[in-house]
Amino acid sequence: MNIYDIAKLANVSIATVSRVVNNSPKVSPKTKEKVLAVMKENEYTPNAFARGLGLGSMKTVGIICPNIDDIYMAKAVSYLERNLHAHGYDCILGCSGFKQEEKVDYVRLLLSKKIDTLILVGSTYAGNGKDESDTDYIREAAEQVSVFMINAKVSGDNIYCTYADDFQATYEVTKAFIRRGKEKILFMYDSESYSARQKMAGYEAALQDAGYPIRGNLKFKTKNDIEYTRDMLLEYNRTLDFDSVLATEDGIAIGAVKYAKIKGLAIPEELAVVGYNNSILAISSDPELTSVDSKLGVMCKKTVERMIDLLEREIQIEKNVCVPCEIVRRCTTDF
Template sequence: MNIYDIAKLSGVSIATVSRVVNGSPRVSEKTKQKVLAVMKENDYTPNVFARGLGLDSMKTIGIICPNIADSYMAKAVAYLESSLHSYGYDCILGCSGFGQEEKQNYVNMLLSKRIDTLVLVGSTYAGNGKDEYDTDYIREAAEKTPVFMINGRVRGDNIYCACADDYQATYEVTKALIRRGRKRILFMYDSDSFSGRKKREGYEAALAEANYPVRGELKFRTKNDIEYTKNLLLEYSNLEFDSVVATDDAMAIGAVKYAKVKGLSVPEELTITGYNNSIMAVSCEPELTSVDSKLNVLCKTTVDHMISLLEKQEEIEKNVVVPCEIVKRCTSDF
C-alpha cells in the first residue's frame, strides 16, 4: 500500500494525501477525516516521499468567470491576476458560461491542474437559491482545495466568500426614490442569481416599508444589454413607471436611451439608477447615478485572505460583506 493507493481509495489527489499527512490547513475537515480513515483501515504509514510530496506550492491559482466579455468580470479578473502575480502566483483562467454542466466541467478541469486554490467570480456560481444540488460541485471541489467566491455565497467547509451588500444598496436607492415622491419604481434585472436576489429583496423591502404594493409588472426582466433593454421598454410602451432601479449600468443606459426616444426629461420625468459604477456610467449622457459595488475591495479582500491561508496558515473569515456606495450623478434627483 502506497500513497497512490491511499489517494485512489480516498478519491483525492496524492498532493491532498500529503497535505493531510502534514496537517495542512488547506484541506477541509471532511476530506481530512476521510483520508485518515482510509489510512487507518489499510495500516498505512507515510514515508518520507509521502510527507514531502505536495508540500511545495504550485504557485498557481485557478480563476473561473462566466463571461470575460462582461466589464465587471473582466475588471475582477484583471485585478486578481495583477495582485496574485505580485505575490508570485500564476493564474489559469476559465470562462465557463452560465450552464450548470459547463460550470462543473470547468471546475473539474482546473482541479486537474493541481492549483493551490480556486476563485469563482460572480454570483452565478452560488446557484438558484432553491436547491442545494446545483452547488454540490463547489462543496466537492472544496474537499480538494480552498474555494474563494467573489459576490456569491455557498455554505460548506473550505469555502470563503466576499460579497457586496447588494441588499442594503438597492434598499437605500429605492428609499431615496420614494422620499422624492416616486410612486411607480421599475426594477430591471437580468437573472435570479445570488446577487440578483439580494437586490430584488432590497427593492421589495423598501417598497413594503413605505406601504407601496410590490407590483409584478414593475419587476422587469431584460438582458444586460443597452439596445435590447431600450427596445424592450419601447415594446412595453404602455407600462407606466416614473423611475428605474437597474441591477447593472448597461440596463440603466438602455432606459436612458428609451427616455430620449420617448421625449422624457431625465431626471425630472424619469429618474434612473444603475449598478456597478462602470466606465459606462460616466460615458452616458446624462451621466448615470450608479451603485459602486466595491469590486476592487472584494478582490483585494479575497487575495489578502488567500495569502493568509496559503502562506501564513492563519484562520480567515468565511463570509465577508462589503458596503456599497451610491455615486450620485445626473440621472437622479436625490
C-alpha cells in the first residue's frame, strides 16, 4: 500500500493525501477525515516521499528531450516554456541523447534539482517496445515527482501521457493513397520508437483492410536527413518498386521528393509523397509537401494544463490523452 493507492481509494489527489499527512490547513475537515479513515483502514504508514509532496513548490519544471537541434524538439520546448511561464513556472532543460544510460542519467540529474515535475519530450523515452525494463527509470522517477510524457506512452503510477493519434493518421494517408490507385506504397522511417511503431501499424492496418499484401521490401529504414534519404533511394532504385511514399518525418519525405526530381518522375502523378509533423520544411519544399500535422502545440498545451490541474488545483486528471492529427494537403498528393 502506497500513497497512490490511498489517493485512489479516497478519490483525491496524491498532493491532498500528502497535505493530510503534513496536517496542512489547506485540506477541508471533511476531506481530511475521509483520507485519515482510508489510511487507518489500510494501516498505511506515510514515508518521506509522501510527507515531502505536501511541502512548498519551487515552481520549476524539468524538461528533457533527446536533442534540441531537431525542429520537432525545438518547437516542443518553445511551446512548453511559453505555457509554463504563463502559469508562473520556470523550467530547466536537459538534452539526453538517445542512449539508454544517457536518458537515465539525465532524469536523475534533473530530479536532483528539486523540480516540481518532469516532462519528457519524444517517443524515444517509451523504449523500443520489446523490453519494459527500458522504462523502469521513468517509474522510479515518478515515485519522486509527477512525470508527464509528450508523444510517448508509458504505464505506471504518477505518469501522465499525451500523444498524437499516429495510428489513425497513417491509416488515413495509406487509405487515401489506395483510393487514388497507388498499390506500391513505400513506408520510410528512421527509428523503432513508440511513435514510429504506431505509424507503421496504421500503415499496415490500412493495407490489410484493403486486401493488399504487407511487403517487407516496402518498409525502408533511413535517417531523418534529406540528402541521405535521396542518396539511399537512388542507390536502391533497382530493387525498390514504389509509386508513393509515406514518411515518418518531413525531412525523409523531402529526400523522396528530391529523388523523384533526379529520376524525372512527375509529382504527384508518378510519385505521391506525404511527410510528417507539418514542419517548416513542408512549405519550403518544391513542390510544397503534404504532411501530417501531429498537433504538437496542442499536446504541449494539454500537458501543461493537466500539470497545473494536478499540482495546484488537486484535480484528478486523465492518465492518457490521445490527440487527433490532421492531414495538411499540398502539392505532393492529389487526394
